[in-house]
Amino acid sequence: MAGRRAGGAAPSGETMTTIRTAELRYDPRELDRKWQERWAQDGAYRVRDDDPRPKWYELTMYPYPSGDLHIGHWYAMAPADAHARFMRMKGYNVLHPMGFDAFGLPAENAAIRRGIHPYTWTMSNIQNMRRQLRSMGAIYDWNREIICCLPEYYRWNQWFFLKLYQAGLAYRAKAPANWCPSCQTVLANEQVKEGRCERCDTPVTRRDLEQWFLRITRYADELLDFSLFMDWPEKIKTMQANWIGRSEGVEISFDISSHRLEEKEIRTFTTRIDTIHGVTFMVLAPEHPLVARLTTPEHRAEVDAYVEEARRQTEVERLSTEREKHGVFTGAYAINHLNGEPVPIWVADYVILSYGTGAVMGVPAHDQRDFEFAKRHGLPIRVVIAPPGWDGSEMGQAYEGREGTQVNSGPFDGLSAQRGYQAIADRIEERGWGGRMVSYRMRDWLISRQRYWGTPIPIIYCPRCGTVPVPEEQLPVLLPEDAEFKPTGESPLKRHQGFYHTTCPQCGAQAHRETDTMDTFVDSSWYFLRFTSPHYSDGPFHPELGAQWCPVDQYTGGAEHAVMHLLYARFFIKALRDLGIVSFGEPFLRLFNQGTIIASGAKMSKSRGNVITPDTYAQALGADVVRAYLMFLGPWDGGGDWSDAGINGMARWVNRIWDLVHTDPAELEGTTQDPEAARRLLGPTHRTIKRAVTDLERFKFNTALARLMEFTNELQRVWQERAVGPDAWRDAIRTLLLLLAPVTPHLAEELWEHIGGPYSIHNQPLPSWDEELAKEEEITLVVQVNGRVRDKLTVPADIGEEEATRLALGSPRVQALLNGREVVRAVYVPGRLVNVVVK
């Protein structure tokens, strides 16, 4: 899914600019090749299901095969791989698979523009990307690769769809949908950003279409419960909660029976039923079905024109805050049950049908948008909640607070707004005018796409039997290979005679197939299950293996999927749980969102010409240097700015490591007689293990690497001073390589071989540290006078308060400053400082 927007282009060679890089001690291409071949040959990273070690499922969002591996892919995948390798060395049986999110629009657009079949385009891109991914040196077990556009995968999308359909969780309905005129398809609400298509940025318009939906709203409350999993970023949880948008309120009907229509009432939802007596108008969305029928003959022309205009507008224009709230009167009135008043019914485009009921009660005194609308159209403004201290004068804007007293509210006058709310809600329920209810902002998940390159929805329409699901044994419904690709706004499947025409599975009559295909987020809602048994053919996944590996222990990927993939997958798993297909309710226990990598301060794009291709750098400096540099840039969740100069620092460090490992420990023979000398490296070594391990654990790659650099600096000093014996030196080097192994796997393996370590370094356990040895023996005691640093003393780490204070006061620099002034007290912070407070 990473790089989803970057689709469209075939591999290109034009980015092979000459980069100026440091020279390495070794031939990085040869070294990468040597070990990648060896690992592949040995099946070193083949994941075994029967491994007795505890399992660890670490998944990174699989990419869309756009054609070329972008540095952004490496940024998402290399640190994830390092963490997975780290967990492997910690003793887990690690599943860290890779696959391709292979359905989607770019392939079909390529077909339209250049006449290449989406299958051909996609598969050749995958081939290229697979090669590039291999060059990264990850522990992906390629025997587990999955490709969603192949029937062996998508037939299970269809199978799940049928299960959901049977359970009433998939349904078809006519609804005004978001339409992207450029992509020629409808979009789910989640795919519309600020009224524009998430993919191509084209303003979205509205279309009424028959669409398939998945009933995600049934799980709204459960999706708000994040207590089942522990470790998700607060930001994502908040975004999901906001997206779901639960609000408690009251549904209330307004009486329109005098209009002698089939409908006797208009239903509307409000969170402020306490303001019901302040309703001076109602507003319907232009798409509201009642608009046409309610409008009186003398207003018809005006209303029709207005509705037509609103229809042509994009959501961006309609929701713009700068725009004046304006609308037209239908000539019709509705009765407010609470006070029997007739209120005029207006049509205005600031109300949108897909949000709420498409009808809003206008309370200008207590809602700012209604206030502006009333001002513009000369509608009355009636205060019904008196703000504390209000003197009865006219208001310059709406009072939206919940503090206040009911006024102009008939029998409810004098109650506080809070009590008024409850009393009015009670009254409404007693009289049957409506009742308390919970409303959600989230709508059901629209999965229909009017495109070819997706999973066909397994439904048949029969003139006699109606909507008939394709029987399970007839799956998969295959995509025909010979479709015509033209941007028409209808699925190419509709014009494919062989696909379109079929017979009814129930009665055998002439029937036709559903021609919409599924949103690709259906594929990614369960792909992690498929990785556990990718070749299983009796079901979407092997039930035992699914249970053994899932849920995913650690998921990593971009935050842009917060209210799409990450929410859909949670829903999907809950639905599967209720269908008895899985036994857990959350797909991803821990989530980490990496940031975005940019180049020269700007987002990488072809048009800017600042696209960084990892291949170029991997060839010049090897995969390890690129991996390590990406991890060193800064905190992983912060993203980073790629710089050619910066990567040279990494190359230098790698060279220093190479030189340190290629020293001959024999040269240290007899250099020191001091038995204490062996200890010279023990403290630094154990401190390094401790810090590097705890940092790697928490994805703090940048500081983990800084620790390792400090360690190599220390090793260099020790070597130059010939300060330790050969055994201590060998131990330190061994530790360094083991800690390096997850980050720079090829180099670590090569150097491990050089020092005679048993193949493979990646099967060795991570070194552990001894808390006692990691402790500093001496510390720098900071001496402050009135909070300002005046001296620093080197003292034993276990120094007590008395001794520390005595030393601090005795310091000549402190004495000079005291100069007869009175010492009020001395604050001692163990192991850190003494602050002498003087007057």
Place this chain on the structure above:
RNA sequence: GGGGAAGUGUCGGAAUUGGCAGACGAGCAUGACUUAGGAUCAUGUGCCGAUAAGGCGUAGGAGUUCGAGUCUCCUCUUCCCCA
């Protein structure tokens, strides 16, 4: 308009619970080696000051505290999400 996150040298960024600001790296400077340097090694590098003493310094302003990058309030800026 609402909500959230953030603002630290020339740059990327470090900094348990409030306790040495600037780790580590880049860049830059000086020197060494060298036919050469885009290699390597050494040293220096927050600002003012003289190479000293000393002072200032984590967007700006106030506050709490023995002590604030960290906590509180206000202002400004940037980014993200929602409208």
